[in-house]
Amino acid sequence: EIVLTQSPATLSLSPGERATLSCRASQSVSSYLAWYQQKPGQAPRLLIYDASNRATGIPARFSGSGSGTDFTLTISSLEPEDFAVYYCQQRSDWPALTFGGGTKVEIK
Amino acid sequence: QLQLQESGPGLVKPSETLSLTCTVSGVSISTSFYYWGWIRQPPGKGLEWIGTIYYSGSTYYNPSLKSRVTISVDTSKNQFSLKLSSVTAADTAVYYCARNYGSGPNNWFDPWGQGTLVTVSS
Numbered sequence: 001e002i003v004l005t006q007s008p009a010t011l012s013l014s015p016g017e018r019a020t021l022s023c024r025a026s027q028s029v030s031s032y033l034a035w036y037q038q039k040p041g042q043a044p045r046l047l048i049y050d051a052s053n054r055a056t057g058i059p060a061r062f063s064g065s066g067s068g069t070d071f072t073l074t075i076s077s078l079e080p081e082d083f084a085v086y087y088c089q090q091r092s093d094w095p096a097l098t099f100g101g102g103t104k105v106e107i108k
Numbered sequence: 109q110l111q112l113q114e115s116g117p118g119l120v121k122p123s124e125t126l127s128l129t130c131t132v133s134g135v136s137i138s139t140s141f142y143y144w145g146w147i148r149q150p151p152g153k154g155l156e157w158i159g160t161i162y163y164s165g166s167t168y169y170n171p172s173l174k175s176r177v178t179i180s181v182d183t184s185k186n187q188f189s190l191k192l193s194s195v196t197a198a199d200t201a202v203y204y205c206a207r208n209y210g211s212g213p214n215n216w217f218d219p220w221g222q223g224t225l226v227t228v229s230s
Contacts, residue, residue, distance in 0.1 A: 096170065
């Protein structure tokens with residue numbers, strides 16, 4: 001099973017600041033990595049797939065990069081609605097899809 | 109607009125079988141290349157993929173749960189279902205159903221249902 005480790009666990013930032021979230025895989029997943037956003041009491045929402053492609057309707061301030069074992073989700077300028085928990089997911093190891101433990105982006 | 113809605117008992121006794129149904133609206137569950145999945149999230153924790161099904165009945169399960177999981181589809185009702193046997197407190201979680209984003213079973217998930225909390229307790 002591929003383990004995804006997200007860091008930091010919590011990121012404290014102010015609206016308008018840049019957020020940089022990390023996801024590291026225990027072995028290469030090529031570019032088969034996605035990012036989700038989850039707000040309290042809601043289901044996750046797909047933001048980025050295949051490492052760098054924005055899902056339908058996702059604002060341009062969200063971007064993804066990386067390949068192999070190291071990936072980054074960047075939010076260029078935080079909006080109030082962006083404070084949430086973010087998860088990464090890999091689909092390289094099939095049928096053993098796995099998610100990371102999450103990074104909480106909170107208001108400083 | 110595609111919507112998914114989970115339903116089923118919110119409380120299950122240890123050693124019994126958890127049963128949930130996902131009702132799909134806005135699109136036919138038999139649409140080619142659409143796969144349908146179950147994911148769970150224990151309270152305050154991360155996400156775990158349970159399994160995925162195609163309308164033809166082809167299923168794909170997480171190896172860690174495979175011995176206890178059965179996912180089935182009812183195309184006449186536009187629903188798919190989850191059964192998890194021999195449950196313990198560790199199976200307490202919010203259970204989500206979702207559609208694959210992209211073709212093929214090995215994929216991302218979007219959109220998701222709102223989720224339903226299932227508690228395992230006597």
